[in-house]
């Protein structure tokens with residue numbers, strides 16, 4: 001039974017990467033809170049199981065453990081997993097790393113590793129989930145978690161920023177390529193959100209640097225639920241006329 005509430009995710013199955021921690025976990029909880037069945041991806045099985053518990057809503061959530069920094073070796077098994085849970089109405093790519101590497105010491109392998117996880121694995125997963133027998137014939141919504149660094153620079157963040165800008169570019173072309181098939185593509189760009197990733201940042205260890213970061217966020221730092229709620233909007237019918245865009249969710253970071 002479908003709800004009349006356009007923000008509802010009842011009767012939708014959503015695949016989420018990075019679901020074992022932070023923003024991806026928050027997105028999974030927000031989706032399940034709106035009635036979705038969630039399929040969770042990450043490497044750490046214990047934390048994926050924890051997310052399953054946090055998403056409990058009476059539906060048969062499932063998880064698939066995989067290292068997305070590996071270019072190959074997982075597609076066949078994942079395809080079987082997705083077919084078993086098809087049709088899928090939504091996909092969120094939240095898996096990512098945020099290395100801080102000054103240009104003069106940046107290595108080719110670091111670039112390849114960061115692009116593989118943050119960008120190329122998203123492309124590979126989109127290729128899989130848009131296949132007949134996996135995607136819902138009624139259409140699908142894809143949400144890629146980018147960052148305010150797709151728009152604003154930061155010292156030592158050139159590699160990370162390149163990967164996040166690539167996601168914003170990706171959704172624009174795919175939005176056009178797949179509009180006829182009713183598949184929508186959007187990015188979400190958060191500023192600093194309290195998660196294990198941001199808690200490991202250098203500025204957390206220096207009082208003055210942390211004060212500066214707080215000053216950049218007029219509404220304070222974000223929570224995983226803030227990004228979860230924005231993603232729910234993009235995954236739901238409430239956004240049926242929204243595609244190829246970058247939704248900034250940043251507590252006012254980019255407003256100045």
Ligand SMILES: NC(=O)c1ccc[n+]([C@@H]2O[C@H](COP(=O)([O-])OP(=O)(O)OC[C@H]3O[C@@H](n4cnc5c(N)ncnc54)[C@H](OP(=O)(O)O)[C@@H]3O)[C@@H](O)[C@H]2O)c1
Nearest residue numbers: 018020021022023042043044067068095096192193195197
């Ligand atoms: N936190 C922020 O302030 C912030 C701001 C803007 C954008 N973002 C973006 O939001 C996304 C999530 O960040 P977060 O703060 O939630 O980070 P997080 O707490 O460190 O979570 C990262 C997630 O990515 C998964 N992951 C990492 N390496 C992986 C690999 N090789 N294969 C498969 N999965 C992998 C992790 O799963 P396992 O550990 O189980 O592998 C985990 O679920 C990232 O794309 C990040 O760039 C974060």
